[in-house]
Amino acid sequence: MALLDVRSISKSFGAIRALHDVSFSVDAGEVVGLMGDNGAGKSTMVKLIAGNFPPSEGAIVVDGKACHFHRPIEARAEGIEVVYQELALADNLTAAENVFLGREIKKGFWPLRILDKQSMIRRAGELFDELKSETRPRDLVKKMSGGQRQAVAIARARLSNAKLVLMDEPTAAISVRQVAEVLELIRRLKSSGVSVMLISHRMPDVFTVCDRIVVLRRGSKVADKETAKTSPEQITGLITGAIREA
Amino acid sequence: MKLSAIQATEETHAAISDIVNIREQSALHRVMTSQAFWVAAALFALVVFMTWLEPTFGTADNVTNITRNFAPLAIMSLGMTVVIITGGIDLSVGSVMGLVAIVTGLLLTWHHSWYVAFAAGLLAGLACGAFNGFFVAYIGMPSFVVTLGMLSIARSLAVVLSGNQMLYQFGPDAPIVRAIGQAKWPLHPPTGWAPRWMPEFSSHFWVMVILALILGAIFIFTAWARHLYAIGSNENAARLTGVSVDWIKFQAYVFSALTASIASLLLLGYSGSAINAMGTGYELRVIAGTVIGGANLMGGYGTAFGAVIGSAFLEVIRNALLMAGIDSNWQGAFVGMFIVIAVLLGMQTSGTSLVATIREWIVWKRV
Secondary structure, three states, X not given: OOOEEEEEEEEEEOOEEEEEEEEEEEOOOOEEEEEOOOOOOHHHHHHHHHOOOOOOEXXXXXXXXXXXXXXXXXXXXXXXXXXXXXXXXXXXXXXXXXXXXXXXXXXXXXXXXXXXXXXXXXXXXXHHHHOOOOOOOOOEHHHOOHHHHHHHHHHHHHHOOOOEEEEEOOOOOOOHHHHHHHHHHHHHHHHOOOEEEXXXXXXXXXXXXXXXXXXXXXXXXXXXXXXXHOOHHHHHHHHHOOOOOO | OHHHHHHHHHHHHHHHHHHHOOOOOOHHHHHHOOHHHHHHHHHHHHHHHHHHHOHHHHOHHHHHHHHHHHHXXXXXXXXXXXXXXXXXXXXXXXXXXXXXXXXXXXHHHOOOOHHHHHHHHHHHHHHHHHHHHHHHHHOOOOHHHHHHHHHHHHHHHHHHHHOOOOEOOOHHHHHHHHHHHHOEEOOOOOOOOOOOOOOOEEHHHHHHHHHHHHHHXXXXXXXXXXXXXXXXXXXXXXXXXXXXXXXXXXXXXXXXXXXHHHHHHHHHHHHOOEOOOOOOOXXXXXXHHHHHOOOOOOOOOOOHHHHHHHHHHHHHHHHHHHHOOOOHHHHHHHHHHHHHHHHHHHHHHOOOOHHHHHHHHXXXXXX
16 A cells, blocks of 8 residues: 555645646655756645645545645644755754754743753754764754755655655755765665655656656656656656657 | 775775865854854953053943943844844834833833833833734744834924923932942942942843843743744745744844843833933944844854944944044944945855955956
């Protein structure tokens, strides 16, 4: 059974039809690339799965359970975490503080419930170790490289034992060396049994880590192929519309 | 042999990366790079210098005066710091003081007990804060606009309610009200035990100390404060991670109004009268103190200690100029200069430093 099953989803905003009858699935521990040109409906798809708004038609099934998300927190409760493109991190806080933002570990009892900083620092350290990232829990995020920031964002997702991590353009604005770091992080997530949906424009990245590639064009799915059975040329053709369907 | 050589290089490599990478934030490092620390150092130097220059400056009486003068401002700076950390500003605090004083004063004139009057005053203040908070947090209006509106509204209400009269016939509870505003501890003999060299600290000062300690503890130990800092740095991120951004911002404005109300009640007690002009222009002094103490107007940074130190610094400068016999009309110029200097110094430790800016500018000129 698939972890995430997207069934005949359509989404309209007034007269604009962003998605039309899209179906695909993501298995446990699978890395699926979601590709498409600007305006193809990728962001809408991500927002639907992340629970920002419900679909107009169709269903999102997580672990065999039909879900109707209205708010991101509902999707999070089902084990879906999003690593946003703009990296939802607070620069003035440390790595550990960011990992635990909004779900701090506390000790003591009311009215003296205080932060358990040591536990959070230790746990964040463990998460970074698991991700084999050179990120230290006490460092300020402000001073971190793009790769380290990604590690913090991914550690956030790991903390909640997410089943599916959506990554929106994680390699868009970072250096070559950092891209390698991020791809390594994705592999680590996969090897620990977490499914990843990678939304990216960068063909090499998608081909390096993804098991399968789903291509959207003008709101419809035009391809759903195993990476091994396709090529960057074919995917490019599908994205631009030079190849109609595959 | 070969293996150990590889290990050795790896170790050196690790060491280098440790040096190249940023160091972990140690407690000492954080203190040394904070603006509040340097302002405290400057304050200390100024006090030592003035004591040496002008013996009356260091007397217990003058210390009592200075600490009582800046305490209400520091109390309000604590509230302002919370608002500024969220990236907002509260321009209404001075007017809220006036309204609180008049509401409390009216109830006292009508012979209500002091606690009823104080409670009503606090409620009026909190209502102003709730108004600010609602429109900023839930409606999403700019804090500058909303609190500027409240600055005008609260002052106008104070004038209308007071009938533009000074209120001073406070009824049966007048002695209690005055006692609250004029109390001192520890007292000199014959009533007290304190030696002559020890200043008799005012109730204003002690309220400030207690509030600062509470707020300092909140900043260090609670998730609420951490969310506050996160909101100031990246409101969108805080929202995405499930922080109740609107509620916390709302609370920040209510807290700021609460501190203004407390300051107002203390001043009301001290003078034994209520005037609708109380707190006029205080918003700028409070913001100045907060910023000198290191709070970042862009949001995301500020401390309780900084709020107190910044306010103290402004008052000590004022007092020192007075003691040194400099025309009091110069005060504004000095205070303004110190605001700019303090923020400039703060930028050396975070953000763009002056030196770097000048260097860039010269390079740009050449190109």
